Amino acid sequence: MSHPTPLKLYGFGPSRSFRALWALEETGLAFEHIETALRKDATLENSAKHPNYLALNSQGKVPTLVDGDKVLTESVAIVNYIARLAPESKLIPTSVSELARYDELSCFILAELEQPLWSKGKHLFALPEEQRIPAMFDTAAFEWAKAVRSLDALLDDSEFALGDQFSAIDILLAHTFNWAQRFEFDVPEKYIALRDRHFARPAALRALASMA
Structure with a gap:
């Protein structure tokens, strides 16, 4: 499945972000998975509490999906978005x-x-x-x-x-x-x-x- 630019998924291990990671694998969409630690130390660049990440997701949680200038932060909304980008995957029904x-x-x-x-x-x-x-x-x-x-x-x-x-x-x-x-x-x-x-x-x- 082609898409103008690879999606970016910020996530951590078996958290809710696994739902989005799995959906991406099911669709075949190109993506970059960016491991984001659920740490409270805001000085760590890969921390969900780092200012750069909080600019994407003010809750400091995962997952976060970035598609160009679009940012989504709730796992089911992200999964639904991925599914609609690849309707041939049939991850979400149409009727x-x-x-x-x-x-x-x-x-x-x-x-x-x-x-x-x-x-x-x-x-x-x-x-x-x-x-x-x-x-x-x-x-x-x-x-x-x-x-x-x-x-x-x-x-x-x-x-x-x-x-x-x-x-x-x-x-x-x-x-x-x-x-x-x-x-x-x-x-x-x-x-x-x-x-x-x-x-x-x-x-x-x-x-x-x-x-x-």
Whole structure:
């Protein structure tokens, strides 16, 4: 897939930026991956807190995608943008009904499935120590289990989330289940198998290798 200029993706390891890195590998778009450390030392040039990076992403988070003079800073917005640059990849559907389903699942993943993971992460390491509440870990586990049960009702036994076509929803799901396992949440075996199956795709393997 050709594009006027290579995209620049600023990201870090298995963070949400992996979603964008994987999507880029699926599309074949030319890009430069710029490893950006999630460090608080603003003097380090590759730090997400360095002034040069904050000029791109005022939150000091990853990922950030740069395409010419366009800058995007939210992982799902970035994945959707990448998918639309390469429609032949079919990462995002085009019909109204299929797109509605895509939107439903992507919103659910962000608002329900991911939320308890990041809540735990914030209270594990991201927040200042005096703001952390370890007691909320049980609440996060409760919310995760509830979200997984709801997901069971949203998905069927198809190979992919949208039926017979791999899409960016599968990227989001596989990444989120991997995140959940790393954070020691209870992930049903069928979703571990889903993660493993999608992580075995050539594009996912290339994305994983680039982080090593």
